[in-house]
Amino acid sequence: MKAVHFGAGNIGRGFIGLLLDQSGYEVTFVDVNDEIISSINQHKSYQVHFADETSDAVTVEHISGINSIEDPKAVTNAIIDADIVTTAVGPNILPVIAKAIAKGLVERIDIHREPLAIIACENMIGGSTLLKEYVYQEISETDQEGFDDLFGFPDAAVDRIVPNQTNANLLDVRVEPYYEWVVEKTFIQGELPDIKGITYVEELGPYIERKLFTVNTGHAATAYLGSCHGYETIDEALQGEAVMDTLNGVLQETGQALIEAYGFDAKAHADYIQKIIGRFQNPHISDEVTRVGRGPVRKLGPKDRFVRPASMYLEFTSAAPTYLAKAMAAALRFQNKSDEEAVKLQRMIQKKGPAAAFAEVSGLEQNHPITEAVMLEYEKLR
Numbered sequence: 001m002k003a004v005h006f007g008a009g010n011i012g013r014g015f016i017g018l019l020l021d022q023s024g025y026e027v028t029f030v031d032v033n034d035e036i037i038s039s040i041n042q043h044k045s046y047q048v049h050f051a052d053e054t055s056d057a058v059t060v061e062h063i064s065g066i067n068s069i070e071d072p073k074a075v076t077n078a079i080i081d082a083d084i085v086t087t088a089v090g091p092n093i094l095p096v097i098a099k100a101i102a103k104g105l106v107e108r109i110d111i112h113r114e115p116l117a118i119i120a121c122e123n124m125i126g127g128s129t130l131l132k133e134y135v136y137q138e139i140s141e142t143d144q145e146g147f148d149d150l151f152g153f154p155d156a157a158v159d160r161i162v163p164n165q166t167n168a169n170l171l172d173v174r175v176e177p178y179y180e181w182v183v184e185k186t187f188i189q190g191e192l193p194d195i196k197g198i199t200y201v202e203e204l205g206p207y208i209e210r211k212l213f214t215v216n217t218g219h220a221a222t223a224y225l226g227s228c229h230g231y232e233t234i235d236e237a238l239q240g241e242a243v244m245d246t247l248n249g250v251l252q253e254t255g256q257a258l259i260e261a262y263g264f265d266a267k268a269h270a271d272y273i274q275k276i277i278g279r280f281q282n283p284h285i286s287d288e289v290t291r292v293g294r295g296p297v298r299k300l301g302p303k304d305r306f307v308r309p310a311s312m313y314l315e316f317t318s319a320a321p322t323y324l325a326k327a328m329a330a331a332l333r334f335q336n337k338s339d340e341e342a343v344k345l346q347r348m349i350q351k352k353g354p355a356a357a358f359a360e361v362s363g364l365e366q367n368h369p370i371t372e373a374v375m376l377e378y379e380k381l382r
């Protein structure tokens with residue numbers, strides 16, 4: 001069985017590539033980073049290390065790499081032969097890889113009519129659905145009809161903390177032992193891919209929102225608050241009472257919204273929160289606040305980890321959230337010269353003021369109760 005995976009980065013190698021290999025797939029990584037692709041083709045294996053005291057490292061084999069800039073034809077051929085296509089490139093790159101995926105699918109359908117699942121493993125709601133939209137923008141309406149019967153784009157939630165890597169071997173990855181990969185089976189054409197570690201569900205909504213608004217909201221809140229308090233890593237930030245108290249408040253607020261929306265059991269959700277905070281505190285992982293907070297414009301977006309749960313909270317309680325507002329205010333104060341979005345956000349704030357900048361990235365009006373709550377906290381952080 002053959003898998004094509006776009007993005008040979010932390011999640012690509014440390015999570016998706018690992019599970020595909022363990023399920024018997026030969027994995028072809030597609031990336032634009034020539035150093036990584038050359039190293040994959042030279043060594044044909046790498047090791048995944050686990051950030052705990054007990055687990056042994058696992059070797060991932062049966063791999064190859066394609067540099068999609070240098071050899072687009074090889075990407076097309078790999079998609080023609082693939083039994084599954086996965087991605088972990090970041091939401092902003094989905095429109096870029098959609099072109100290569102569309103070309104591969106158009107040529108594939110002329111050669112054979114085997115169904116195929118294309119799964120975007122990104123931290124976002126509806127990642128595969130969005131990828132499908134980008135792919136369909138690249139093809140004619142007639143081709144689209146043929147595609148619908150063969151190619152499924154099931155949405156997915158992926159959860160595993162993989163920090164920036166500092167290993168001697170470029171390809172090796174150090175990951176937390178925990179993982180969760182949930183895939184919505186409704187839109188899969190043909191048989192469900194037999195991948196060890198995937199949980200198939202009928203409806204992804206509750207899973208992705210519970211994960212995004214607990215793990216990702218909590219992690220990003222810690223990063224922004226930690227950065228404001230001068231901490232460099234997540235575990236350091238959580239040793240300070242101020243950040244920990246606000247994190248707890250944030251997760252109480254998102255928890256209240258999630259319980260109202262999906263009827264999760266309150267005790268089970270409280271346990272889930274504690275488990276997630278424990279993962280953030282893993283002493284075997286050093287995770288920089290700059291990595292976890294990367295892309296603040298995307299993270300303050302209308303459907304992302306802050307604004308969406310804040311809006312749900314407002315809807316259910318008729319009050320703007322306090323702790324989510326503190327975290328969003330800290331995001332507006334996030335400084336990182338190497339992060340394009342952080343630089344862009346600071347420029348917007350300088351030019352238009354914080355309320356107008358927040359309104360623009362969040363999609364909320366300047367006089368919206370959430371914007372007003374964020375501005376109140378923004379002033380306190382001065």
Ligand SMILES: NC(=O)C1=CN([C@@H]2O[C@H](COP(=O)(O)OP(=O)(O)OC[C@H]3O[C@@H](n4cnc5c(N)ncnc54)[C@H](O)[C@@H]3O)[C@@H](O)[C@H]2O)C=CC1
Pocket residue numbers: 006007008009010011012030031032033036068088089090091093096097121122123158159160161162163
């Ligand atoms: N690192 C983590 O802990 C987690 C990350 N994720 C998600 O996984 C996705 C990837 O994140 P990471 O692996 O951390 O990032 P990463 O930066 O380590 O990997 C992304 C890879 O995509 C490659 N890439 C960029 N443009 C490309 C293109 N046009 N074609 C093919 N490859 C391209 C990059 O060269 C890089 O190797 C993101 O959506 C992230 O939100 C999800 C859960 C956890």
Ligand SMILES: O=P(O)(O)OC[C@H]1O[C@](O)(CO)[C@@H](O)[C@@H]1O
Pocket residue numbers: 123160161162215216219220291292293294295
């Ligand atoms: O990948 P994103 O959406 O930029 O978020 C930062 C990453 O680190 C995490 O905090 C943990 O993996 C996730 O929330 C996320 O993958």
